[in-house]
Structures are given as C-alpha cells and as structure tokens.
Amino acid sequence: MGGGPPYLELFVEETSFYNRIVLGTIFPNFSLDPFPHILQTWLRNCVGGFLIYFFSGFLWCFYIYYWKRNVYVPKDSIPSNKSMLLQILVTIKAMPLYCVLPTFAEYVVEHDWTKCYPRVLDVGWPAYAFHIITYLTFIEFCIYWMHRGLHDIKPLYKYLHAKHHIYNKKITLSPFAGLAFHPMDGILQAIPHLFALFLIPTHFRTHIVLLFFEVVWTANIHDGIHSRMWPVMGAGYHTIHHTRYRYNYGHYSIWMDWMFGTLLDPMDIEAKGS
Template sequence: MTSVFDRPLSDVFLIISGTTLLRYLLFAGFAYVAVWIVLRSRLLHRRIQKSFPKAKHLRREIGYSLLTVLIFASVGVGMHMAQKAGYTLMYSDFHEYGWGYFFFSLAALILLHDAYFYWAHRLMHHPKIFARVHLVHHKSTDPSPWAALAFHPFEAVLEAGILPMAVMLFPLHVYTLLAFLGFMMFLNVLGHLGFELYPKGFTKNPLTGWNNTATHHNMHHRYFNYNYGLYFNWWDRIMGTNHPKYHETFERITTTPLIGSAKTSSIEVAEEGA
C-alpha cells in the first residue's frame, strides 16, 4: 500500500484540495441549508442580527473561500515536500507514539492554534494591514456559514501557517491533522452561523464560558475592534478585548429557548457602539 508520503505532488494537491473543498461544502453547506433555510422560521428568535445578507455577499464569501481552498492545498503540498526532505515530524504509524500521544498532540495543536489565531488576528487589524488584507473577510459584517474560509490570499497563507509550524515543533500523526482540520472547520462554521444555538447562561457558566459562541464572533464582524478569539475566550479575557456588552447581548438573544415560539422571532438586538 502506497504511503501518503510517497505520492506525487499532483496527487497530493488534488487530494488536499478535494478533501478541503468537501469539508467546506459539508460543514458550511449543511449549516446553511439546515439553519438558514429549513429551520429558519423556527430559529428567527435566535438570529443574532435581524437582517440577512444579500445573495451577492454570499457569492463573494463562496468565491473567496474557493480561492482559500486552493491556497490551503498549496501549503499542504509544501508540507509534503518538507516531509520528504526530512524537515517535519509528521508520522503515519500509530505504534510509533501510541494512542495516548495521539490525543495529547491533538489537544496541544488546538491550544496552539487558538493562541496563534488570536495574535495573528490582532495583527490583521493593524491599520496598515486591515484595509489591504483583512477587509476582505470583514466585508461580511453579518456573515453566513459560507464566510468560514473567505480570506484575502495573504491571510489564507497566514491562516494555514499554523500547520507547517506545528509539524516542525512536535510529532503529529496524519490523522491528528485530519481530526484537527475537521474540528477547526466545525467551530469556524459555527462562529459564522449568524444564529445562536447555545443556551441562556452559557457564557457566564464557569464550565462552558471559556468556549466562544456565534454571538461572540458575529459581534466581531459587526464592531471590528473586539472579540478576536477563535475557539476559546481566555485570550480575549486576558487581553481585555471582549466586547463590553458581549454577555448582555448573548443573554438577550438567548432569552427564549432554542425551540421557542415563532412569536419571538422579531427579538430586538441592541445597537452597541464599538
């Protein structure tokens, strides 16, 4: 059986671009169809912003996301070449490090990426960079699930940079990378969902409040200068960059249970100033 590391570059590019595209379409497509179309009328009371983006904005999000897929695949080819040259610590034999290390390395990669993303995101908001690069993503002031990968090409390279760095820092199994990419896409789509699915009190509960929410990231798209975190909330807490009305807004949106009365569908979302 041919090892993943022994395939030609053309095969590697096709495999990575194909699996990345499939992952994007499955996660973003399912979220859009399920929440924005099928369950839309039943979940309007959990809509974070009352309006919906026009079709041209959705097309822009999809277009940039497809470009990102190609860029991610190109970075993957670079990682493959680095592996062949002996510059990475990727491995394909589970017995080499065992199952315990597999799960430990997955958790470590998630924590590393959360820190990497926060500070890279702060960099993207530097005045000299924002208008030239990050504005592409922020044109979605009310994002849809399709915005999950809608980046400027330079930002897409920066986003993908976590993986080449990680595989040179500590050993990572190929399946660890796949599990991480699935986790990343799931929470990325959830952050751009535009509807809040978590229950009231979630952000203030010490057992769950360290997780970010759709409300958290939607407020970042709306107000720009707060809520930079990705998976977890602790970097925003440490650096004082949570929006001052984040918890208040979350509680207002989640006043009615997830499957609530259609009469609550016009719930008002407060106009907080940045």
C-alpha cells in the same frame, strides 16, 4: 524516498492512499500516475477543501435558513442569496492558493523535516493526548496573535483582512463567509498548523483531520447563532468580532481573549441592551 527512515514510507503511503481515494472517486477514468505526487496532493486538497466547504455550507444554510426558518435566525437576519454567492466566489478564487499550505505541510512531513509520527502506537496514548493538547494550545495562541496582528497592523488590515470584514453585519454573515478571505490572509491564519509540526510531536493523520476541520469550524462561527457552549469561541462571540472589530480574536476558545483583555461576551451585550 531515497533510502530514508522506514517510517517515512508510511507517510507517503498514507498521502498516496488519500490521493487515490479522493481523486480516483472524482476522476475514475483518468490516470493520475504521470503527475508528480506533490501535484496530486495539491489537487486532492483542493477537491477535498471544496467538497467540505460546499457540503457543510449548503447543509448548514438549508438547516438554519429554510428547515428551521425563524427558529435560530430571524427572517429579517437571513443573508441574501446574492451575499452568499459573493462569499462563495471569493472562496472559489482563494481555495487553490489556500491548498498550497497543507500540500507543503505534507511535503515537509514526507521528507522528515518535522516531528510528525505516523502511528499513535509509536508514542502511546498518554503521549498522544499530551501532544494534541499542546498542539491545540499552540494553535490557539498563534492564531489569536496572527488574527489580532491582521487588525492592529494597518497595512495588513487594509490590504488583506479588510476583504473579510466587509461582512460586518449579522445579515451579511453566513456559513459561506467562513473562508471568504484574501488568499494570503487565509494562509497566514492557518500557518500555525504548519509551524506546529516543526516544534511539537504530532500524529500525522490527526494533523490532517484538524486542518480540514478548520473548513467546518469557520462555517460554524459565521452562522450568527450563539450556542452558549462555554468556553467555546462560537458564532455569538465571532459575530461581535465582525460588528465591533476589536474583540474576540480567538479561534476555538475564549481563553486567549480572556488572558489578553479582548473578550466581549454576547450575554453582557444582551444584558446592557446594546
């Protein structure tokens, strides 16, 4: 790293380890050494993103649409294979561009442009817990307003976010719809994870885990099942967002929608029968 602080070497060692684990497993007989570190990182993020997307999507679809058929989702509400295939194709096209963001995030961390630290013991567990709470609160606030802006600013909705909102009925929503965005839309909604690194001390490995957890989380909130786990912004709330557009912009929780007057509870709709 050109004689930088010693802890920067820990970041590079960690990202190099991830590259070897993922790419070495997928391409065991292919040498990646001639390729720049940043290119290896981008490729690893693409491979990892696809693996998580397909594993979580197929596993969850198999569980709710076949194994537990008619238990969680009525037979007449199961999306068609054609709909899910179209969602997969949109995601496949967008994933390489999505992965530019986590790759750049790792680059700026490795070059000491952020407030990241490599080990929890560098700050202690109480500080680590405080940082994570602050990080998640920041993410929740920023994604809420980014998502709401993608609806309220008409050109952004028309040219970016509308591509995701073609899935506007329960029967068109599936776990595979979670990443079926225009690439720039997906990047804009994930970019608070990058901004947080410049403002909030963040454990590097935790940041990576949370960023890739987004893939699992978006699959979960598009499955149409209302889990009733208050105050989690589950699929029941997010389905309302897809069918009514102007409610439930939140990410992990309902708090931002509650604070800014855009919360619509699925139980209220059931009680009114509408």
